[in-house]
Amino acid sequence: MKADLRTAWKKEVLVGDGAMGTFLYQLGFPVGISYEELNLTSPEVIADVHRRYLQAGARVLETNTYSANAYKLGKFGLESKVDEINRAGVRIARQTAGPDNYVVGAMGSIYGAKRINITNQELKRNFDQQITALLAEGVDGMLLETFYELEEMRTALRCIRAYSDLPVICQFAVDQVGMTRDGYSIKEAFAFLLGEGADVLGFNCHSGPQGIMSVVESLDQPLDVPLSIFPNAGLADYVEGRYVYGAGPEYMAECAVSFADRGARLIGGCCGTTPEHIAAIAAALQGYVPAVLPEKPGAATIRQSVSVNAHEAEDQAAGAPPQEPTIVDLVKQRHTVIVELDPPRDLDITKFMEGARALKAAGADALTMADNSLAVTRMSNMALGHLVRSEVGVRPLIHIACRDRNSIGTQSHMMGFDALGIDHVLAVTGDPARFGDLPGSSSVYDMTSFEIIRMIKQLNDGVAFSGKPLKQKAKFVVGAAFNPNVKHLNKAVERLEKKIAAGADYIMTQPVYDIELIAEIKRQTAHLETPIFIGIMPLASGRNAEYLHNEVPGIQLSDAVRSRMSGLQGPEGRAMGVAIARELVDAAMDHFNGIYLMTPFMFYEMTAELTSYIWEKSGHRPSHLFRST
Structure with a gap:
């Protein structure tokens, strides 16, 4: 029998899966559709993606439910199918994972990269509806991923804790500056989330390995809470009408070991990653023995003051003499x-x-x-x-x-x-x-x-x-x-x-x-x-x-x-x-x-x-x- 997640990531570095959305895109599914609806219309496709990641060496599968909340499903006229889509997502992942691997219920930010006009009450209602559906089918833990703001993450975490004591992984999408969009440093954000009951903290999406590593290196060492790292496969390029990602499997594998050295206990991939990337990561981490984590996670430094120096420049218009050579x-x-x-x-x-x-x-x-x-x-x-x-x-x-x-x-x-x-x-x-x-x-x-x-x-x-x-x-x-x-x-x-x-x-x-x-x-x-x-x-x-x-x-x-x-x-x-x-x-x-x-x-x-x-x-x-x- 497999250990529960909290016990597992104390003893080893768990390999997560890779991208779902961009991988479906590579398989020919167009943008502009609900990939979560495929849980109902094409469950065999989603099961096959999960299976490929397991065969590559993943131990932790994310349910295909990233955008399966009423607000985002409503864009496709699917707001009435929140419960059905989320429960199907868990069943597909659970059946594919078998008894020896883990399934986490994936929930993405509702605000997303662009702040939307939604009240806190509506936000909570959307989270509650998705959480109850995911928990009903028996996940091993919950994953909050690609959040840009601390306050939205705290709202989602509180909603989960109102229903369950399962392990919760909280992942921000940040750039190299290391700030949430609502103005918190990562140290501050981590401290607040630990206080709200988060088990694992980390990052995914938006950046490739180097961008995330620069933020990880800015944190106090040694870290006393397990990290979760799911970077993109580098920056995307638009080539001949399609988005492609340049970071190869070997490079991602090398970065995975560096993340493990920095305290990561769950490592996978986000946009642009494929089963090939996960296979390389799994091979690189095979036999890796992590340092011992403390029994009780501590809090990161609270509230650092940031001074901003303004510079005022005198505005003078100038014209170039015509005789100057170009x-x-x-x-x-x-x-x-x-x-x-x-x-x-x-x-x-x-x-x-x-x-x-x-x-x-x-x-x-x-x-x-x-x-x-x-x-x-x-x-x-x-x-x-x-x-x-x-x-x-x-x-x-x-x-x-x-x-x-x-x-x-x-x-x-x-x-x-x-x-x-x-x-x-x-x-x-x-x-x-x-x-x-x-x-x-x-x-x-x-x-x-x-x-x-x-x-x-x-x-x-x-x-x-x-x-x-x-x-x-x-x-x-x-x-x-x-x-x-x-x-x-x-x-x-x-x-x-x-x-x-x-x-x-x-x-x-x-x-x-x-x-x-x-x-x-x-x-x-x-x-x-x-x-x-x-x-x-x-x-x-x-x-x-x-x-x-x-x-x-x-x-x-x-x-x-x-x-x-x-x-x-x-x-x-x-x-x-x-x-x-x-x-x-x-x-x-x-x-x-x-x-x-x-x-x-x-x-x-x-x-x-x-x-x-x-x-x-x-x-x-x-x-x-x-x-x-």
């Missing part, structure tokens, strides 16, 4: 360096401005700032571009994404750039909002990257997006993004040619980590007159290398680079990252005049060193013609 002019004459520095996620811009000054001193020709890259909210690059221009005296090159603004907002934004004298921009599609720090926000995508290039160039002709004439013409120099880290480079070049036809004046690539690929890019783009800036981002650590390779769409590292970075961290890791980047710079300068350096984690010293190296290698340091105002 980036395109420069790169046609000599090696030219663009350096990316991420806008801060906070209100304190002190370090950003320090970095901008250091990069100006190193000789950067332009400082480029992303537009909420990876859909993570950052300070306005328009405001920082103005400060970089007026206070530092380096040319700002601003990214503008299709994701965040409709056509009205985009034209307004471009008109603001023109008024500030910011005339260099990079048009990008932008990562989907659902994968960022505000996953409930909308992705606009009023225009494609091709269309936004054409529309910006239309402003240069003195014509508004609406087709109406403007009183003067803009002078934008528009760049386009190019990802060469693809299986078929020739197809990527064909797409690049379309961006050039739309009006792109220059090209900036995703980071490249392969010297041979740099040469191949040159070969396949030799017919293009539009200048290309080869992207090089120095690696900061071994973990950073693995994260980029396994979890970030559009970035691939060679086995040789990953091997050289393996296990390195801190100054040693950064030193090796710069050494590898120098080799890439050498290769890039042999083929291209344009070099695009990306600063990792605000370690601007790394890109400043590389910028200086480029001028040493080229034999001279150019005198910058750009003037601040």
Whole structure:
């Protein structure tokens, strides 16, 4: 006879299952239907998914009831079938699991990623209805997963405790900042949930392994409560009309051992994970002996004060002198360096401005700032571009994404750039909002990257997006993004040619980590007159290398680079990252005049060193013609 869950996770690390929704999607079931209704209409399909995860090595199955509450089922006209769907979900999982494995009743957040207009009374009523149905069929425990707010989690936990003393697992969906959406630190949230009777605390969804690990590492060690970790298989990419996840089974398995070392006693997978991922995790954890947990779990630190430093900047409009050469002019004459520095996620811009000054001193020709890259909210690059221009005296090159603004907002934004004298921009599609720090926000995508290039160039002709004439013409120099880290480079070049036809004046690539690929890019783009800036981002650590390779769409590292970075961290890791980047710079300068350096984690010293190296290698340091105002 199997032990109860509380006894089991004291003695061993239990392997959970993987994704249900995204796996059903892979099997051909479309989005826009209720996957929970399949408990009634196609129970054999759900049983088969459970069976695959068991055969892969899972010991704990989640019922297919994540969204089986009245509020969410009501979107499909199924609100009257809450009891039926939940009970069927438990029966299917229980029959598949057999006597030696565990079944937990899965309940997801009703608020979800986007706060909805529902009263606390309605929230409680929805939870109560689902809980009683799950408990009626005899689960081994309850799982609250993908919650963004502590208060909603506490409401659900209290509802469970009103009916049962079964083990309860509480999992948040958080980003690397480590805060709930209603403003609690994870330490505070864990303390409150322990007080409400939670047995296991943890994280799932929203982030890949590295994002969750960064939050786990921020907690006090050693942890005295078991953790539950169900990460996504990295960040999703949208390829040929479908969402795909890049983190492979071996990588997820390595991360699973690291989570176990940090106190995780239940480890599985969320979006993008498959039976193959679970099989690798199970194999990696076979025979793993965890540390002994204390008899009585303690509480994490309560309420930490957070100070926010505001920074006020004087607003000064500035116009660029017409005689200043553009980036395109420069790169046609000599090696030219663009350096990316991420806008801060906070209100304190002190370090950003320090970095901008250091990069100006190193000789950067332009400082480029992303537009909420990876859909993570950052300070306005328009405001920082103005400060970089007026206070530092380096040319700002601003990214503008299709994701965040409709056509009205985009034209307004471009008109603001023109008024500030910011005339260099990079048009990008932008990562989907659902994968960022505000996953409930909308992705606009009023225009494609091709269309936004054409529309910006239309402003240069003195014509508004609406087709109406403007009183003067803009002078934008528009760049386009190019990802060469693809299986078929020739197809990527064909797409690049379309961006050039739309009006792109220059090209900036995703980071490249392969010297041979740099040469191949040159070969396949030799017919293009539009200048290309080869992207090089120095690696900061071994973990950073693995994260980029396994979890970030559009970035691939060679086995040789990953091997050289393996296990390195801190100054040693950064030193090796710069050494590898120098080799890439050498290769890039042999083929291209344009070099695009990306600063990792605000370690601007790394890109400043590389910028200086480029001028040493080229034999001279150019005198910058750009003037601040």
